[in-house]
Amino acid sequence: MKKIINDPKRVVDESVAGFGAAHADLVRVEMDPIHIVRADAPIAGKVGIVSGGGSGHEPLHAGFVGFGMLDAAVPGAVFTSPTPDPILAATKAVDGGAGVLHIVKNYTGDVLNFETAADLASVEGIDVRSVVTNDDVAVKDSLYTAGRRGVGGTVLVEKIAGAAAERGDSLDEVAEVAERVNANARSMGLALTPCIVPHAGEESFTLAEDEIEIGIGIHGEPGRERIKLEPADGLVDRLLAPILEDLPFESGDRVLLFVNGMGGSPLVELYIAYRRAAEVLGERGIEIARSLVGNYITSLEMQGMSITLLKLDDEMVELWDAPVQTAALRWGR
Amino acid sequence: MKKIINDPKRVVDESVAGFGAAHADLVRVEMDPIHIVRADAPIAGKVGIVSGGGSGHEPLHAGFVGFGMLDAAVPGAVFTSPTPDPILAATKAVDGGAGVLHIVKNYTGDVLNFETAADLASVEGIDVRSVVTNDDVAVKDSLYTAGRRGVGGTVLVEKIAGAAAERGDSLDEVAEVAERVNANARSMGLALTPCIVPHAGEESFTLAEDEIEIGIGIHGEPGRERIKLEPADGLVDRLLAPILEDLPFESGDRVLLFVNGMGGSPLVELYIAYRRAAEVLGERGIEIARSLVGNYITSLEMQGMSITLLKLDDEMVELWDAPVQTAALRWGR
Amino acid sequence: MGLDITWAVDWVRRSAQVVSDHRIELITLDREIGDGDHGENMDRGFQAVLPKLDDLHAGSTPGDVLKLVATTLISTVGGAAGPLYGTAYLKAAVAAGDSVSLDAEAIAGILTAARDGIVLRGKAEPGDKTMVDAWTPAVDAATAAAADGADALGALQAAASAAWEGAAATEPLVARKGRASYLGERSAGHRDPGAESSALLLQAAADAAAASAGA
Amino acid sequence: MGLDITWAVDWVRRSAQVVSDHRIELITLDREIGDGDHGENMDRGFQAVLPKLDDLHAGSTPGDVLKLVATTLISTVGGAAGPLYGTAYLKAAVAAGDSVSLDAEAIAGILTAARDGIVLRGKAEPGDKTMVDAWTPAVDAATAAAADGADALGALQAAASAAWEGAAATEPLVARKGRASYLGERSAGHRDPGAESSALLLQAAADAAAASAGA
Numbered sequence A, B: 001m002k003k004i005i006n007d008p009k010r011v012v013d014e015s016v017a018g019f020g021a022a023h024a025d026l027v028r029v030e031m032d033p034i035h036i037v038r039a040d041a042p043i044a045g046k047v048g049i050v051s052g053g054g055s056g057h058e059p060l061h062a063g064f065v066g067f068g069m070l071d072a073a074v075p076g077a078v079f080t081s082p083t084p085d086p087i088l089a090a091t092k093a094v095d096g097g098a099g100v101l102h103i104v105k106n107y108t109g110d111v112l113n114f115e116t117a118a119d120l121a122s123v124e125g126i127d128v129r130s131v132v133t134n135d136d137v138a139v140k141d142s143l144y145t146a147g148r149r150g151v152g153g154t155v156l157v158e159k160i161a162g163a164a165a166e167r168g169d170s171l172d173e174v175a176e177v178a179e180r181v182n183a184n185a186r187s188m189g190l191a192l193t194p195c196i197v198p199h200a201g202e203e204s205f206t207l208a209e210d211e212i213e214i215g216i217g218i219h220g221e222p223g224r225e226r227i228k229l230e231p232a233d234g235l236v237d238r239l240l241a242p243i244l245e246d247l248p249f250e251s252g253d254r255v256l257l258f259v260n261g262m263g264g265s266p267l268v269e270l271y272i273a274y275r276r277a278a279e280v281l282g283e284r285g286i287e288i289a290r291s292l293v294g295n296y297i298t299s300l301e302m303q304g305m306s307i308t309l310l311k312l313d314d315e316m317v318e319l320w321d322a323p324v325q326t327a328a329l330r331w332g333r
Numbered sequence C, D: 001m002g003l004d005i006t007w008a009v010d011w012v013r014r015s016a017q018v019v020s021d022h023r024i025e026l027i028t029l030d031r032e033i034g035d036g037d038h039g040e041n042m043d044r045g046f047q048a049v050l051p052k053l054d055d056l057h058a059g060s061t062p063g064d065v066l067k068l069v070a071t072t073l074i075s076t077v078g079g080a081a082g083p084l085y086g087t088a089y090l091k092a093a094v095a096a097g098d099s100v101s102l103d104a105e106a107i108a109g110i111l112t113a114a115r116d117g118i119v120l121r122g123k124a125e126p127g128d129k130t131m132v133d134a135w136t137p138a139v140d141a142a143t144a145a146a147a148d149g150a151d152a153l154g155a156l157q158a159a160a161s162a163a164w165e166g167a168a169a170t171e172p173l174v175a176r177k178g179r180a181s182y183l184g185e186r187s188a189g190h191r192d193p194g195a196e197s198s199a200l201l202l203q204a205a206a207d208a209a210a211a212s213a214g215a
């Protein structure tokens, strides 16, 4: 295992400490229990937004703490949901009296730990609402399963809900737009290579030199299917087809196209994928009104990508365009 | 070779096309000869800034085209300097009558091709000045050699010179501040893994599971020395020592600390490195006035990092803080 | 001859040991159909419990120990296993009440409460390929043993061996809950890591009881 | 019996062929002490020259061919080799002037001009481990051969074999120019890719001359 780390057990602590030092203008870092809050939190009268989950998906979530997006991020151990304590601490730290929204990716661990934290926060008199993201079309959705995973759509939910909270929307309103973004987002990912969790020290799965995994999530888990490597255009088509038919996205729709790197793929490749995705959407009469390309929700050093489509309405566009000032996403200020 | 590409020969073309499609609000892309210019170029009375070089270092340079930074970027084939034609075309496209600055990384190919383009532009009546960046302390500097490579410092030169041009400085003034930034920047890098150039299809060098290369550049070339993998803190110390002693950086200095990923290393690791670098600088009484952490000048999917220190003066700080609006670096608007 | 605080503390120590010994195995099982952290998570949790055992005092009960484990796992394990095991130990503590000694029936009651807690939080049914598939046969076996007149040791031994069978029986299943469910059909052919850790913990309980009985 | 336009065109065709045949070898040499693109760059350049040969007309001279190669390499190769070879062919074209036939002395003059062009642009000295280390002995050998009364073919054959020796002699050298210089001492023990491609091109020139002579 080759990594720029010291002790595998201190990866998250040291990285968060470094993040805090590098972005002291944006955030304040608390180490016990570990959480990252906006430098100016709590903001009286503003809905606080807290997200979190296992580490290893950076810049998600700490990279999205700041003006117009998250008020706090709670990092767990690598690929492990945080426990309720730091989620509760973060919730308290960002409560400005208008309530707090938890944005939770749909994984059993995240859902349960955030649930406990929300219960504890309610006991302390904080109004908490939760939105669970579940945009991954690679997973079959059913009442009898754990349901779809929250992946790329989470970034879009955090940006848009963050903008709604920043303009002063109520907790109900912020939760509503977050739900709406999640309901209109669909994603699918693939991996060219596995990743290595520091404490495990071994590759999360093994792939032959000509094999890739289709339908992966963001935890180094294998996907639904293993196929032979194909040219980029074919890969993009494979990701887009189930996304397009799931919502479905149709001619005349306006979308945000998000091509996300899993961490280890160079930007050149993401733009090659973007080119094809734009071509396919164009052929179908779907208008790309906004786009995002880069490594925003990752699996450590995994090579691969995911594509997320969000069907936009006017309010979402307005909130997407609203100023944001975080370590990883910034515009308008 | 596992990559999200179609034809290896079309990697740059397709990627640039995707970049243009994704960032049509910021840039205009010309495919023959290939170059990327600011959407609003040329800007009358403003010094134009052109940079370029081999592809594979994304977001450098195309990701830095936009308000407050570059007016044009000229991508060559992967790791190969562009030829004079597109450099000339870009120079003409951004000439607003106040002259054009070429920012050239110090590699024989880049220097020669930009030289020819500058000669041709002069013939066409454009006032061209060139600044050659050479901040890499891993390379011994001497009159009898090719000299030091331009690496991480180039990003800082582009940002600061871009801000000077944006505020209306003359060509001489913009060139002067670019030279000053270059003269005060020092960098050094290391690789945990090689990268694979698409047309070559093989790893740029081979390393055992416990070996790393110290003193690498940004072209997948081997470094000065091969050592056993060490904990992150030791690696950071190895990069910082020659940087600190070279300028030298001393107690009381104000610096910009830039921890750059080579493309394939996860952000967690870069922040672990940042933490240690900040600690070392603190111990030495060097003040970190500004910082930058992320993948800004890369070697395809190489895992590794470089550290750049820039000794700041007041004007550099002001220009660093000035608004910038590019695909990869954005603040203030 | 019921099981007392000594047994409870010994169970925790043995649990910490056995989880640490099987850390890599649990990581490997979880890597195959999950995200490779189960062994690390459980080890972090039980290592955190150990120093807290010193906080117990002369009058502490098995229920106090179970509560200590519950709160520590909840605040240190994270992931799915943290809240699920946390709830299990919490419900077990409630079931144990302030009894100082637990007989077979009490043991069966504790295990039932633990299993019900897991189901309450995780909503998994038997056959979903989760830790429930180890706990449910364990609960049934302990209850039957107690009804047949076994002592507490006998009830725990029955529970442990049923848990092992239950864990092994998860191998052919297609997961419907937890991370393994994302793999769909590909989850078949691998043992569920949470079922494995459950069997390890129940075996530790039985071993601690055997040691108590031998002493 | 001088070398004419047929020879010049044949030289270009053979150059394109030989560079394409040795593309991987040149990439590999460059990967070891550079950035692994030399074969790709040269191949791209010479493939771009081929279709342009059709633009030549009845009255075209060897100088026209050299100029065509120069401008095409400059606008398609990039990297260090593009401008260096570009300048070499450009200076060679100037030296060739509008002669329709080149004798041994003219050939020596052309090679000298090419080499001087490379040195002018690249500032490398002999022993810096660059293409200059193939060109300089080649120029010397061609000049000596011409002085000794060899014909154009003989001059080119002398140049080619000296270039091969020069290329081989770069192996032990520590690079002082170009990308290989960044490796310091580690550059020793590898042949310079540009010296190798230079030898390939000069060999192609000699082979084309032999074919002309044979025809």
Ligand SMILES: Nc1ncnc2c1ncn2[C@@H]1O[C@H](COP(=O)(O)OP(=O)(O)O)[C@@H](O)[C@H]1O
Pocket (backbone or CB within 6 Å): A079, A080, A081, A108, A109, A110, C030, C034, C035, C036, C037, C038, C041, C042, C078, C079, C080, C081, C082, C084, C118, C121, C122, C123, C124, C129, C130, C131, C132, C177, C178, C179, C192, C193, C194, C195
């Ligand atoms: N809904 C559920 N009900 C019961 N057990 C579950 C459920 N979801 C997951 N598990 C158990 O949790 C185990 C995984 O734990 P762990 O790896 O620590 O958490 P995570 O899945 O969050 O990484 C699974 O092997 C399974 O036994």
Ligand SMILES: Nc1ncnc2c1ncn2[C@@H]1O[C@H](COP(=O)(O)OP(=O)(O)O)[C@@H](O)[C@H]1O
Pocket (backbone or CB within 6 Å): B079, B080, B081, B107, B108, B109, B110, D030, D034, D035, D036, D037, D038, D041, D042, D078, D079, D080, D081, D082, D084, D118, D121, D122, D123, D124, D129, D130, D131, D132, D177, D178, D179, D192, D193, D194, D195
């Ligand atoms: N200053 C120089 N003078 C002469 N030849 C040089 C010089 N620098 C580099 N070269 C030659 O160029 C070759 C490398 O060409 P190439 O790989 O195409 O370009 P790059 O180094 O830009 O990748 C080297 O092997 C060397 O022979």
Ligand SMILES: [Mg+2]
Pocket (backbone or CB within 6 Å): A054, A079, A080, A081, A109, C035, C037, C079, C080
């Ligand atoms: Mg986990």
Ligand SMILES: [Mg+2]
Pocket (backbone or CB within 6 Å): B054, B079, B080, B081, B109, D035, D037, D079, D080
């Ligand atoms: Mg090159």
Ligand SMILES: [Mg+2]
Pocket (backbone or CB within 6 Å): C030, C034, C035, C036, C037, C038, C079, C179
């Ligand atoms: Mg797990």
Ligand SMILES: [Mg+2]
Pocket (backbone or CB within 6 Å): D030, D034, D035, D036, D037, D038, D079, D179
């Ligand atoms: Mg090269």
